[in-house]
Amino acid sequence: MRDYYEILNVSKDSSQDEIKSSFRKLAKKYHPDLNPDNKESEQRFKEINEAYEVLGDPEKRRRYDTYGHAGVNGQGGYSQDFGGFDDIFDDIFDIFGGGFGRNSSKARRQGPVKGANLRYNLNLEFKEAVFGVEKEIKIRKSEPCKTCDGTGVKPGSSKETCNKCNGTGELRYTQQTPFGKFVRTATCDKCNGTGEIIKEKCTTCSGTGKETKNKKIKVKVPAGVDTGSIISIRGEGEAGERGGPSGDLYVYINVKEHSIFKRDGNDIYYTIPISFVEAALGTEIDIPTLEGTTKYTIPEGTQTGTQFRLKNMGVPNVRGIGRGDLYFKIKVEVPERLTERQKELLIEFAKESGEDITKSKKGFFSKMKDAFGN
Structure with missing residues (x-):
């Protein structure tokens, strides 16, 4: 299926006025009543009409830009009566008073x-x-x-036929030219194109x-x-x-933002803090889900930034097919203040692990000097 912007000869960033202007020109050029027995023009007109039904409506256009033809399936259309083009054909002359066949201006205005x-x-x-x-x-x-x-x-009252246009809803102005007689039509200013006058209006x-x-x-x-x-x-x-x-x-x-959950499509994300001891030894914690809290076992040695996934605990698909997942990321919180006893225990822990804290720092700064050439 051809791109609607291509059919109307406009770019995707064209304004609504530019789209309408291009549509008017193309519709006049390929209208079947101006191209009788021309199957190619009729097919082209169908495409132009369908494209404008979508791009001429800001909401349908938004859905088309987002989802393509699938987003507006059944929205574009084509009518054998070629209706809805009052603003296009108001300025076209009826040659020799002939009109445009099956869809007269009267029918358009009174319909x-x-x-x-x-x-x-x-x-x-x-x-x-x-x-x-x-x-x-x-x-x-x-x-x-x-x-x-x-x-x-x-x-109890009724409408009367307009005596200015005789119920046609339009006035005709004849002009004689070297090429023949031309007739221009305009909406009747007395009945506003309805062909009828209300004598007694509803109160x-x-x-x-x-x-x-x-x-x-x-x-x-x-x-x-x-x-x-x-x-x-x-x-x-x-x-x-x-x-x-x-x-x-x-x-x-x-949709208002949630204080904890962040949504991306149908998936849910958030970060949960645990202590250094919980991360090192492993623990069972309560984690929030969309339905409430549930137990989850954090394995020992979990590092900051580790992400866990709970399948099918995210947002339901709006079409009712499946459900997203829930992801939570671990943030290991390091205590800002330690008692002397806590410090002693950590130093003992470092020694037991064979870790020389002073040596580690010296090694890091030595690598920095090598990297920056100082």
Whole structure:
């Protein structure tokens, strides 16, 4: 499958405006209605449409940049009706008043329009993200007016056909040129392209067909999410236009840091201190895990920096497949103050080990002099 940036002739660091501009040019060039019976142009237009469906949406673009085509599987699309290009074809003339065939500007403007998407930032505690949780959030959004069922018309009244555009939703301006008669279309300024006039507006929504309300929504957060994870809830965005579906709600996850655990992917890391005696002789200690504490035997002679692994005790995979590991690193703590008796015992220990402390120091400094040539 071709790269979407390559299809739209843009680079990966292009702005949304640059992507839109390139899309407009390519869509005009390869639109099937301007290239009748040209299978190559139709195929090219399909690719352009699919690429812009993803790169033209900042959220889909982010997922595509992160996961490639797999991250937006099913998100790009192609419509035989070539819908959604009002901003592209508003400035194209209908030659000899012919229009663009199967998808007229009237159909585009009067057709249902999906509502805008909404974003909600959700903060989670570390363990809530690890094990999953259900949260109730409150958002403010528009919904179809219940009084008028989203029509904007006062109950008992009805809409009337616009007498300026005769219900077409558009006005046509004819221009005679040496090449023939050209007809330019524009949205009717009286009915705003709907082709209908509301004489008596709904008193609840003032004719908009929408009500803005506070709504509580339960969000099921799966186990294993992390900062940057996104949960989409279909149909919980803003209300659509002219009977169109509501937009979607995107919940962006932010996970608070833990006082002990550090997460890297699905693995957990932390450092645990033990005493010099415990490291030398070995010991059994309580170590923290995501589920609580557990016993672990530290072997004798363990050095600072030694890392141990507990398999399958990390973070569950967000797709429910497997689980990460838990790693803890040993830090041997050396006492800062010693009693005279403790010092005597350590000196005896050194002698018993055959270790000459003074000689060791002299040997080290001698190596330093050799290394630096002094």
